[in-house]
Amino acid sequence: xxxxxxxxxxxxxxxxxxxxxxxxxxxxxxxxxxxxxxxxxxxxxxxxxxxxxxxxxxxxxxxxxxxxxxxxxxxxxxxxxxxxxxxxxxxxxxxxxxxxxxxxxxxxxxxxxxxxxxxxxxxxxxxxxxxxxxxxxxxxxxxxxxxxxxxxxxxxxxxxxxxxxxxxxxxxxxxxxxxxxxxxxxxxxxxxxxxxxxxxxxxxxxxxxxxxxxxxxxxxxxxxxxxxxxxxxxxxxx
Amino acid sequence: xxxxxxxxxxxxxxxxxxxxxxxxxxxxxxxxxxxxxxxxxxxxxxxxxxxxxxxxxxxxxxxxxxxxxxxxxxxxxxxxxxxxxxxxxxxxxxxxxxxxxxxxxxxxxxxxxxxxxxxxxxxxxxxxxxxxxxxxxxxxxxxxxxxxxxxxxxxxxxxxxxxxxxxxxxxxxxxxxxxxxxxxxxxxxxxxxxxxxxxxxxxxxxxxxxxxxxxxxxxxxxxxxxxxxxxxxxxxxxxxxxxxxxxxxxxxxxxxxxxxxxxxxxxxxxxxxxxxxxxxxxxxxxxxxxxxxxxxxxxxxxxxxxxxxxxxxxxxxxxxxxxxxxxxxxxxxxxxxxxxxxxxxxxxxxxxxxxxxxxxxxxxxxxxxxxxxxxxxxxxxxxxxxxxxxxxxxxxxxxxxxxxxxxxxxxxxxxxxxxxxxxxxxxxxxxxxxxxxxxxxxxxxxxxxxxxxxxxxxxxxxxxxxxxxxxxxxxxx
Numbered sequence: 123x124x125x126x127x128x129x130x131x132x133x134x135x136x137x138x139x140x141x142x143x144x145x146x147x148x149x150x151x152x153x154x155x156x157x158x159x160x161x162x163x164x165x166x167x168x169x170x171x172x173x174x175x176x177x178x179x180x181x182x183x184x185x186x187x188x189x190x191x192x193x194x195x196x197x198x199x200x201x202x203x204x205x206x207x208x209x210x211x212x213x214x215x216x217x218x219x220x221x222x223x224x225x226x227x228x229x230x231x232x233x234x235x236x237x238x239x240x241x242x243x244x245x246x247x248x249x250x251x252x253x254x255x256x257x258x259x260x261x262x263x264x265x266x267x268x269x270x271x272x273x274x275x276x277x278x279x280x281x282x283x284x285x286x287x288x289x290x291x292x293x294x295x296x297x298x299x300x301x302x303x304x305x306x307x308x309x310x311x312x313x314x315x316x317x318x319x320x321x322x323x324x325x326x327x328x329x330x331x332x333x334x335x336x337x338x339x340x341x342x343x344x345x346x347x348x349x350x351x352x353x354x355x356x357x358x359x360x
Numbered sequence: 361x362x363x364x365x366x367x368x369x370x371x372x373x374x375x376x377x378x379x380x381x382x383x384x385x386x387x388x389x390x391x392x393x394x395x396x397x398x399x400x401x402x403x404x405x406x407x408x409x410x411x412x413x414x415x416x417x418x419x420x421x422x423x424x425x426x427x428x429x430x431x432x433x434x435x436x437x438x439x440x441x442x443x444x445x446x447x448x449x450x451x452x453x454x455x456x457x458x459x460x461x462x463x464x465x466x467x468x469x470x471x472x473x474x475x476x477x478x479x480x481x482x483x484x485x486x487x488x489x490x491x492x493x494x495x496x497x498x499x500x501x502x503x504x505x506x507x508x509x510x511x512x513x514x515x516x517x518x519x520x521x522x523x524x525x526x527x528x529x530x531x532x533x534x535x536x537x538x539x540x541x542x543x544x545x546x547x548x549x550x551x552x553x554x555x556x557x558x559x560x561x562x563x564x565x566x567x568x569x570x571x572x573x574x575x576x577x578x579x580x581x582x583x584x585x586x587x588x589x590x591x592x593x594x595x596x597x598x599x600x601x602x603x604x605x606x607x608x609x610x611x612x613x614x615x616x617x618x619x620x621x622x623x624x625x626x627x628x629x630x631x632x633x634x635x636x637x638x639x640x641x642x643x644x645x646x647x648x649x650x651x652x653x654x655x656x657x658x659x660x661x662x663x664x665x666x667x668x669x670x671x672x673x674x675x676x677x678x679x680x681x682x683x684x685x686x687x688x689x690x691x692x693x694x695x696x697x698x699x700x701x702x703x704x705x706x707x708x709x710x711x712x713x714x715x716x717x718x719x720x721x722x723x724x725x726x727x728x729x730x731x732x733x734x735x736x737x738x739x740x741x742x743x744x745x746x747x748x749x750x751x752x753x754x755x756x757x758x759x760x761x762x763x764x765x766x767x768x769x770x771x772x773x774x775x776x777x778x779x780x781x782x783x784x785x786x787x788x789x790x791x792x793x794x795x796x797x798x799x800x801x802x803x804x805x806x807x808x809x810x811x812x813x814x815x816x817x818x819x820x821x822x823x824x825x826x827x828x829x830x831x832x833x834x835x836x837x
Contacts, residue, residue: 170541170542172538172541192544192545192546193544195542195543195544195545196544198542199542200538200539200542202535202538202539204535205535205539206534206535206536206539207536207539208368208372208536210371210372210375210376211368211371211372211375215368215371218364219364219368220539220543222361222363222364223361223364223365223540223543223545223550224543224544224545225361225544263539276542
């Protein structure tokens with residue numbers, strides 16, 4: 123579903139992404155960990171077609187992003203760190219608008235179902251987004267992905283700033299989507315959430331994928347130690 | 361995508377109170393400017409009516425005097441004001457040559473605050489010295505006239521700038537652009553649709569405000585349907601030009617503040633700077649001969665000819681034997697010599713006058729060619745033409761007045777040289793001035809050209825924006 127072949131992005135004299143080879147299959151949740159500037163967001167921007175790779179290629183649903191950026195966007199949904207919807211529109215209206223411009227015409231019943239499936243409480247459906255918390259906005263974002271019937275979900279620090287309950291609910295939603303066969307790539311700093319939701323976890327540094335783990339095969343403590351080692355931090359005794 | 365943008369753009373505009381605010385602003389601006397324009401038209405009509413009434417009253421007095429004189433009664437007026445003399449009629453009882461306002465005159469003051477709307481050409485007057493210029497309040501000249509054309513040419517672009525400068529940048533600044541750009545759409549298409557919809561709603565508000573303003577001020581827009589359509593077409597084309605500029609600036613410039621500054625810079629360039637520079641250049645390239653020098657020349661010439669008036673009169677009568685044949689008394693007075701010498705002064709001054717007119721025409725032709733540099737000039741000129749207040753309209757009126765002055769003189773001169781008294785019977789034959797408005801050229805052509813220019817700007821935006829990757833639009837400021 124998501125494939126990158128030697129994907130590289132160089133800005134003037136700075137290498138933001140260095141020959142990244144990645145494969146995220148249907149139903150997988152791949153978490154990219156790394157410090158700020160490690161290349162996580164650059165990877166997502168390249169997969170979204172927002173920036174052009176210096177070399178290498180990225181594929182979404184077997185379509186080359188550089189060649190068919192508009193086509194690939196039909197299969198993907200994206201939730202940034204701060205999902206900014208239209209504050210003066212309601213949740214229903216935002217979902218209707220974003221689905222509509224993506225080419226999906228939804229009935230009111232479908233809109234309600236998607237919002238319910240995304241976990242948004244019913245009394246918030248007709249409220250303006252301006253009154254929503256970040257967690258509620260993320261749920262509308264998930265509803266947009268559900269409505270779009272996205273095959274690929276790209277998440278950029280989606281749980282940062284969420285309280286533990288909202289973060290947990292978000293993790294459950296990701297599981298629900300993976301069961302539907304959605305391939306998810308999530309860039310995050312949250313090791314705990316990554317361990318909780320991911321199928322595989324990659325650690326990035328200086329634009330390179332340094333390490334990769336099967337999430338169920340590694341403990342949270344080991345993951346943290348590996349992360350710190352990769353980042354070359356001094357060992358911390360808790 | 362369009363139907364969703366259409367539906368939700370209206371909702372967003374309504375909820376952000378843009379539509380309500382624009383409706384109020386447009387109604388206030390159109391209402392106040394139309395009121396100002398109408399007041400000027402009413403004053404102009406009142407001035408012309410007053411002048412005509414004065415002529416009527418004078419005529420009544422003149423007919424009474426003629427009646428008394430013809431009945432051999434004594435009249436208690438000075439000898440030189442008894443209307444049996446054709447020169448008394450020509451000088452003391454002139455007709456009013458008036459430029460009546462037209463149905464759309466209220467939309468633009470144009471040249472009307474510089475030129476007068478009526479004159480009373482006298483038989484001894486000099487055509488070029490006819491007082492066509494009118495001194496108005498210096499405060500008004502300083503601040504200009506708050507008429508519909510001012511609202512359209514100067515203020516409407518500012519409203520468009522306020523309405524469109526941040527269509528893309530606000531999405532970028534709020535963060536919603538990344539979500540939008542992750543949808544299977546082209547950002548350029550989305551921006552152009554948003555701007556088109558804003559253009560559509562603003563156009564609708566303007567048309568409604570115009571209809572309402574016309575109704576409030578008692579102008580039946582359906583009775584001036586063609587002119588109304590022409591006015592709407594030119595406003596829409598001018599608006600489209602500014603929306604096209606907003607499109608280009610939105611795609612290329614950057615944050616909202618820079619967009620606003622760039623668009624305001626373009627406003628200064630097109631609305632203030634270009635007209636001023638063109639005006640300066642036209643007067644530098646084709647300077648007008650000094651009117652003071654021309655009047656001095658005329659005075660010198662008159663002083664010269666007054667010394668040899670007898671000779672001039674002899675030559676004049678030699679050239680006009682018809683007067684000598686009919687004149688049994690051969691009495692020659694002041695006016696016989698004056699009128700003959702005036703004819704000579706006119707001929708002598710003809711090259712100076714022609715030079716004056718030629719320079720004016722060259723200035724006009726030069727401005728006509730270069731007016732396309734700024735749509736503001738083009739639109740202002742079109743609105744002036746629609747209002748019948750353009751330089752061309754006043755020149756057209758001036759020529760009619762000069763022709764009428766000649767007709768007035770030609771009617772009374774034979775009375776003078778034939779030493780024939782003016783009688784009551786001759787009254788009905790006195791020439792009357794009938795104003796013929798300048799035939800209106802269609803302003804749809806101007807709208808069409810502006811439309812093409814706007815479309816070209818949009819086209820340039822689309823073509824060049826293909827080279828500007830979304831990367832540029834999405835990168836943080």
